[in-house]
Amino acid sequence: MSCNRYSNTIIFSLEFCERTQGNFVVNRFFVGLVVVISFISISYASERYSFGVVPQQSTSKLVRSWAPIFKYIEQQSGVKLQFATKRNIPTFEEACASADYDFVYMNPYNYVQFHDESGYEAIAKARDKKIKGIIVVRKDSKFKKLKDLSGKKLAFASHLAFGASLIPRNELKKRAVKYTSKYLGSHDLVYSNVAQGNFVAGGGVMRTFQTADPEVRKKLRILWTSKGNTPHAFVAQSRVPKHIVKKVQQVLVSLEQTAQGRTFLNKLKIKGIEVAKNSDWDDIRKLKF
Structure with a gap:
């Protein structure tokens, strides 16, 4: 079930939340972002599941891209999903390590790591797509x-961001290029800081570069x-009932079959989503960093 506690977690409710005796209680229909600072108990219907999204980009951009998808999944499957992310990638990785989220969209290196350590199992991935740093x-x-x-100072999102760091x-190490690093927390911050001339260069991935501010x-x-x-990887935590996982997986892989679903995927620069299995990430396991 959804995690009951979030620390410095950014939560987007698909329904409206009102404050009641220190708790945020689900009311009727949404519209807001709730930033929960420190440990605040969150109460939802028992069937609500958290879905963590890696904060490669700004929270507002993530909300615009992902919240409609989660609402659509709820409409098609009956599974209620709660969007959640963190202010930056390192704290998001900490949440994944603690298995805070029921479902997660995470980078391939994190998946390989947290599959073994935190009980996450791959259920889907982008079809006909490779991540390119x-x-x-x-x-x-x-x-x-x-x-x-x-000899230059370069910007990266985080130490463990796969394609972007x-x-x-x-590659720089293999070419014996000496440099200093600064970790900024997200891809968007890397792009904007390089554009402003604060760093001569920075790391990213093709997908987030294509969706960056024009x-x-x-x-x-x-x-x-x-x-x-x-x-x-789109992953599910082992505590989530298998029939719930199956319902979410089925909607994800069917998105490209409807005009509405294709609109959602286009915002993510993804053609389609397909069923995935753990061994699909064996290429990542073979990499030595």
């Missing part, structure tokens, strides 16, 4: 190749792109 620079930058970044940093994106260019790896 990138390094971006300002469009007017003089840098033409990775070697040019030697581990992959590009590993005003930011037009100031950037991609310096380097990695080979593709198995993308992010």
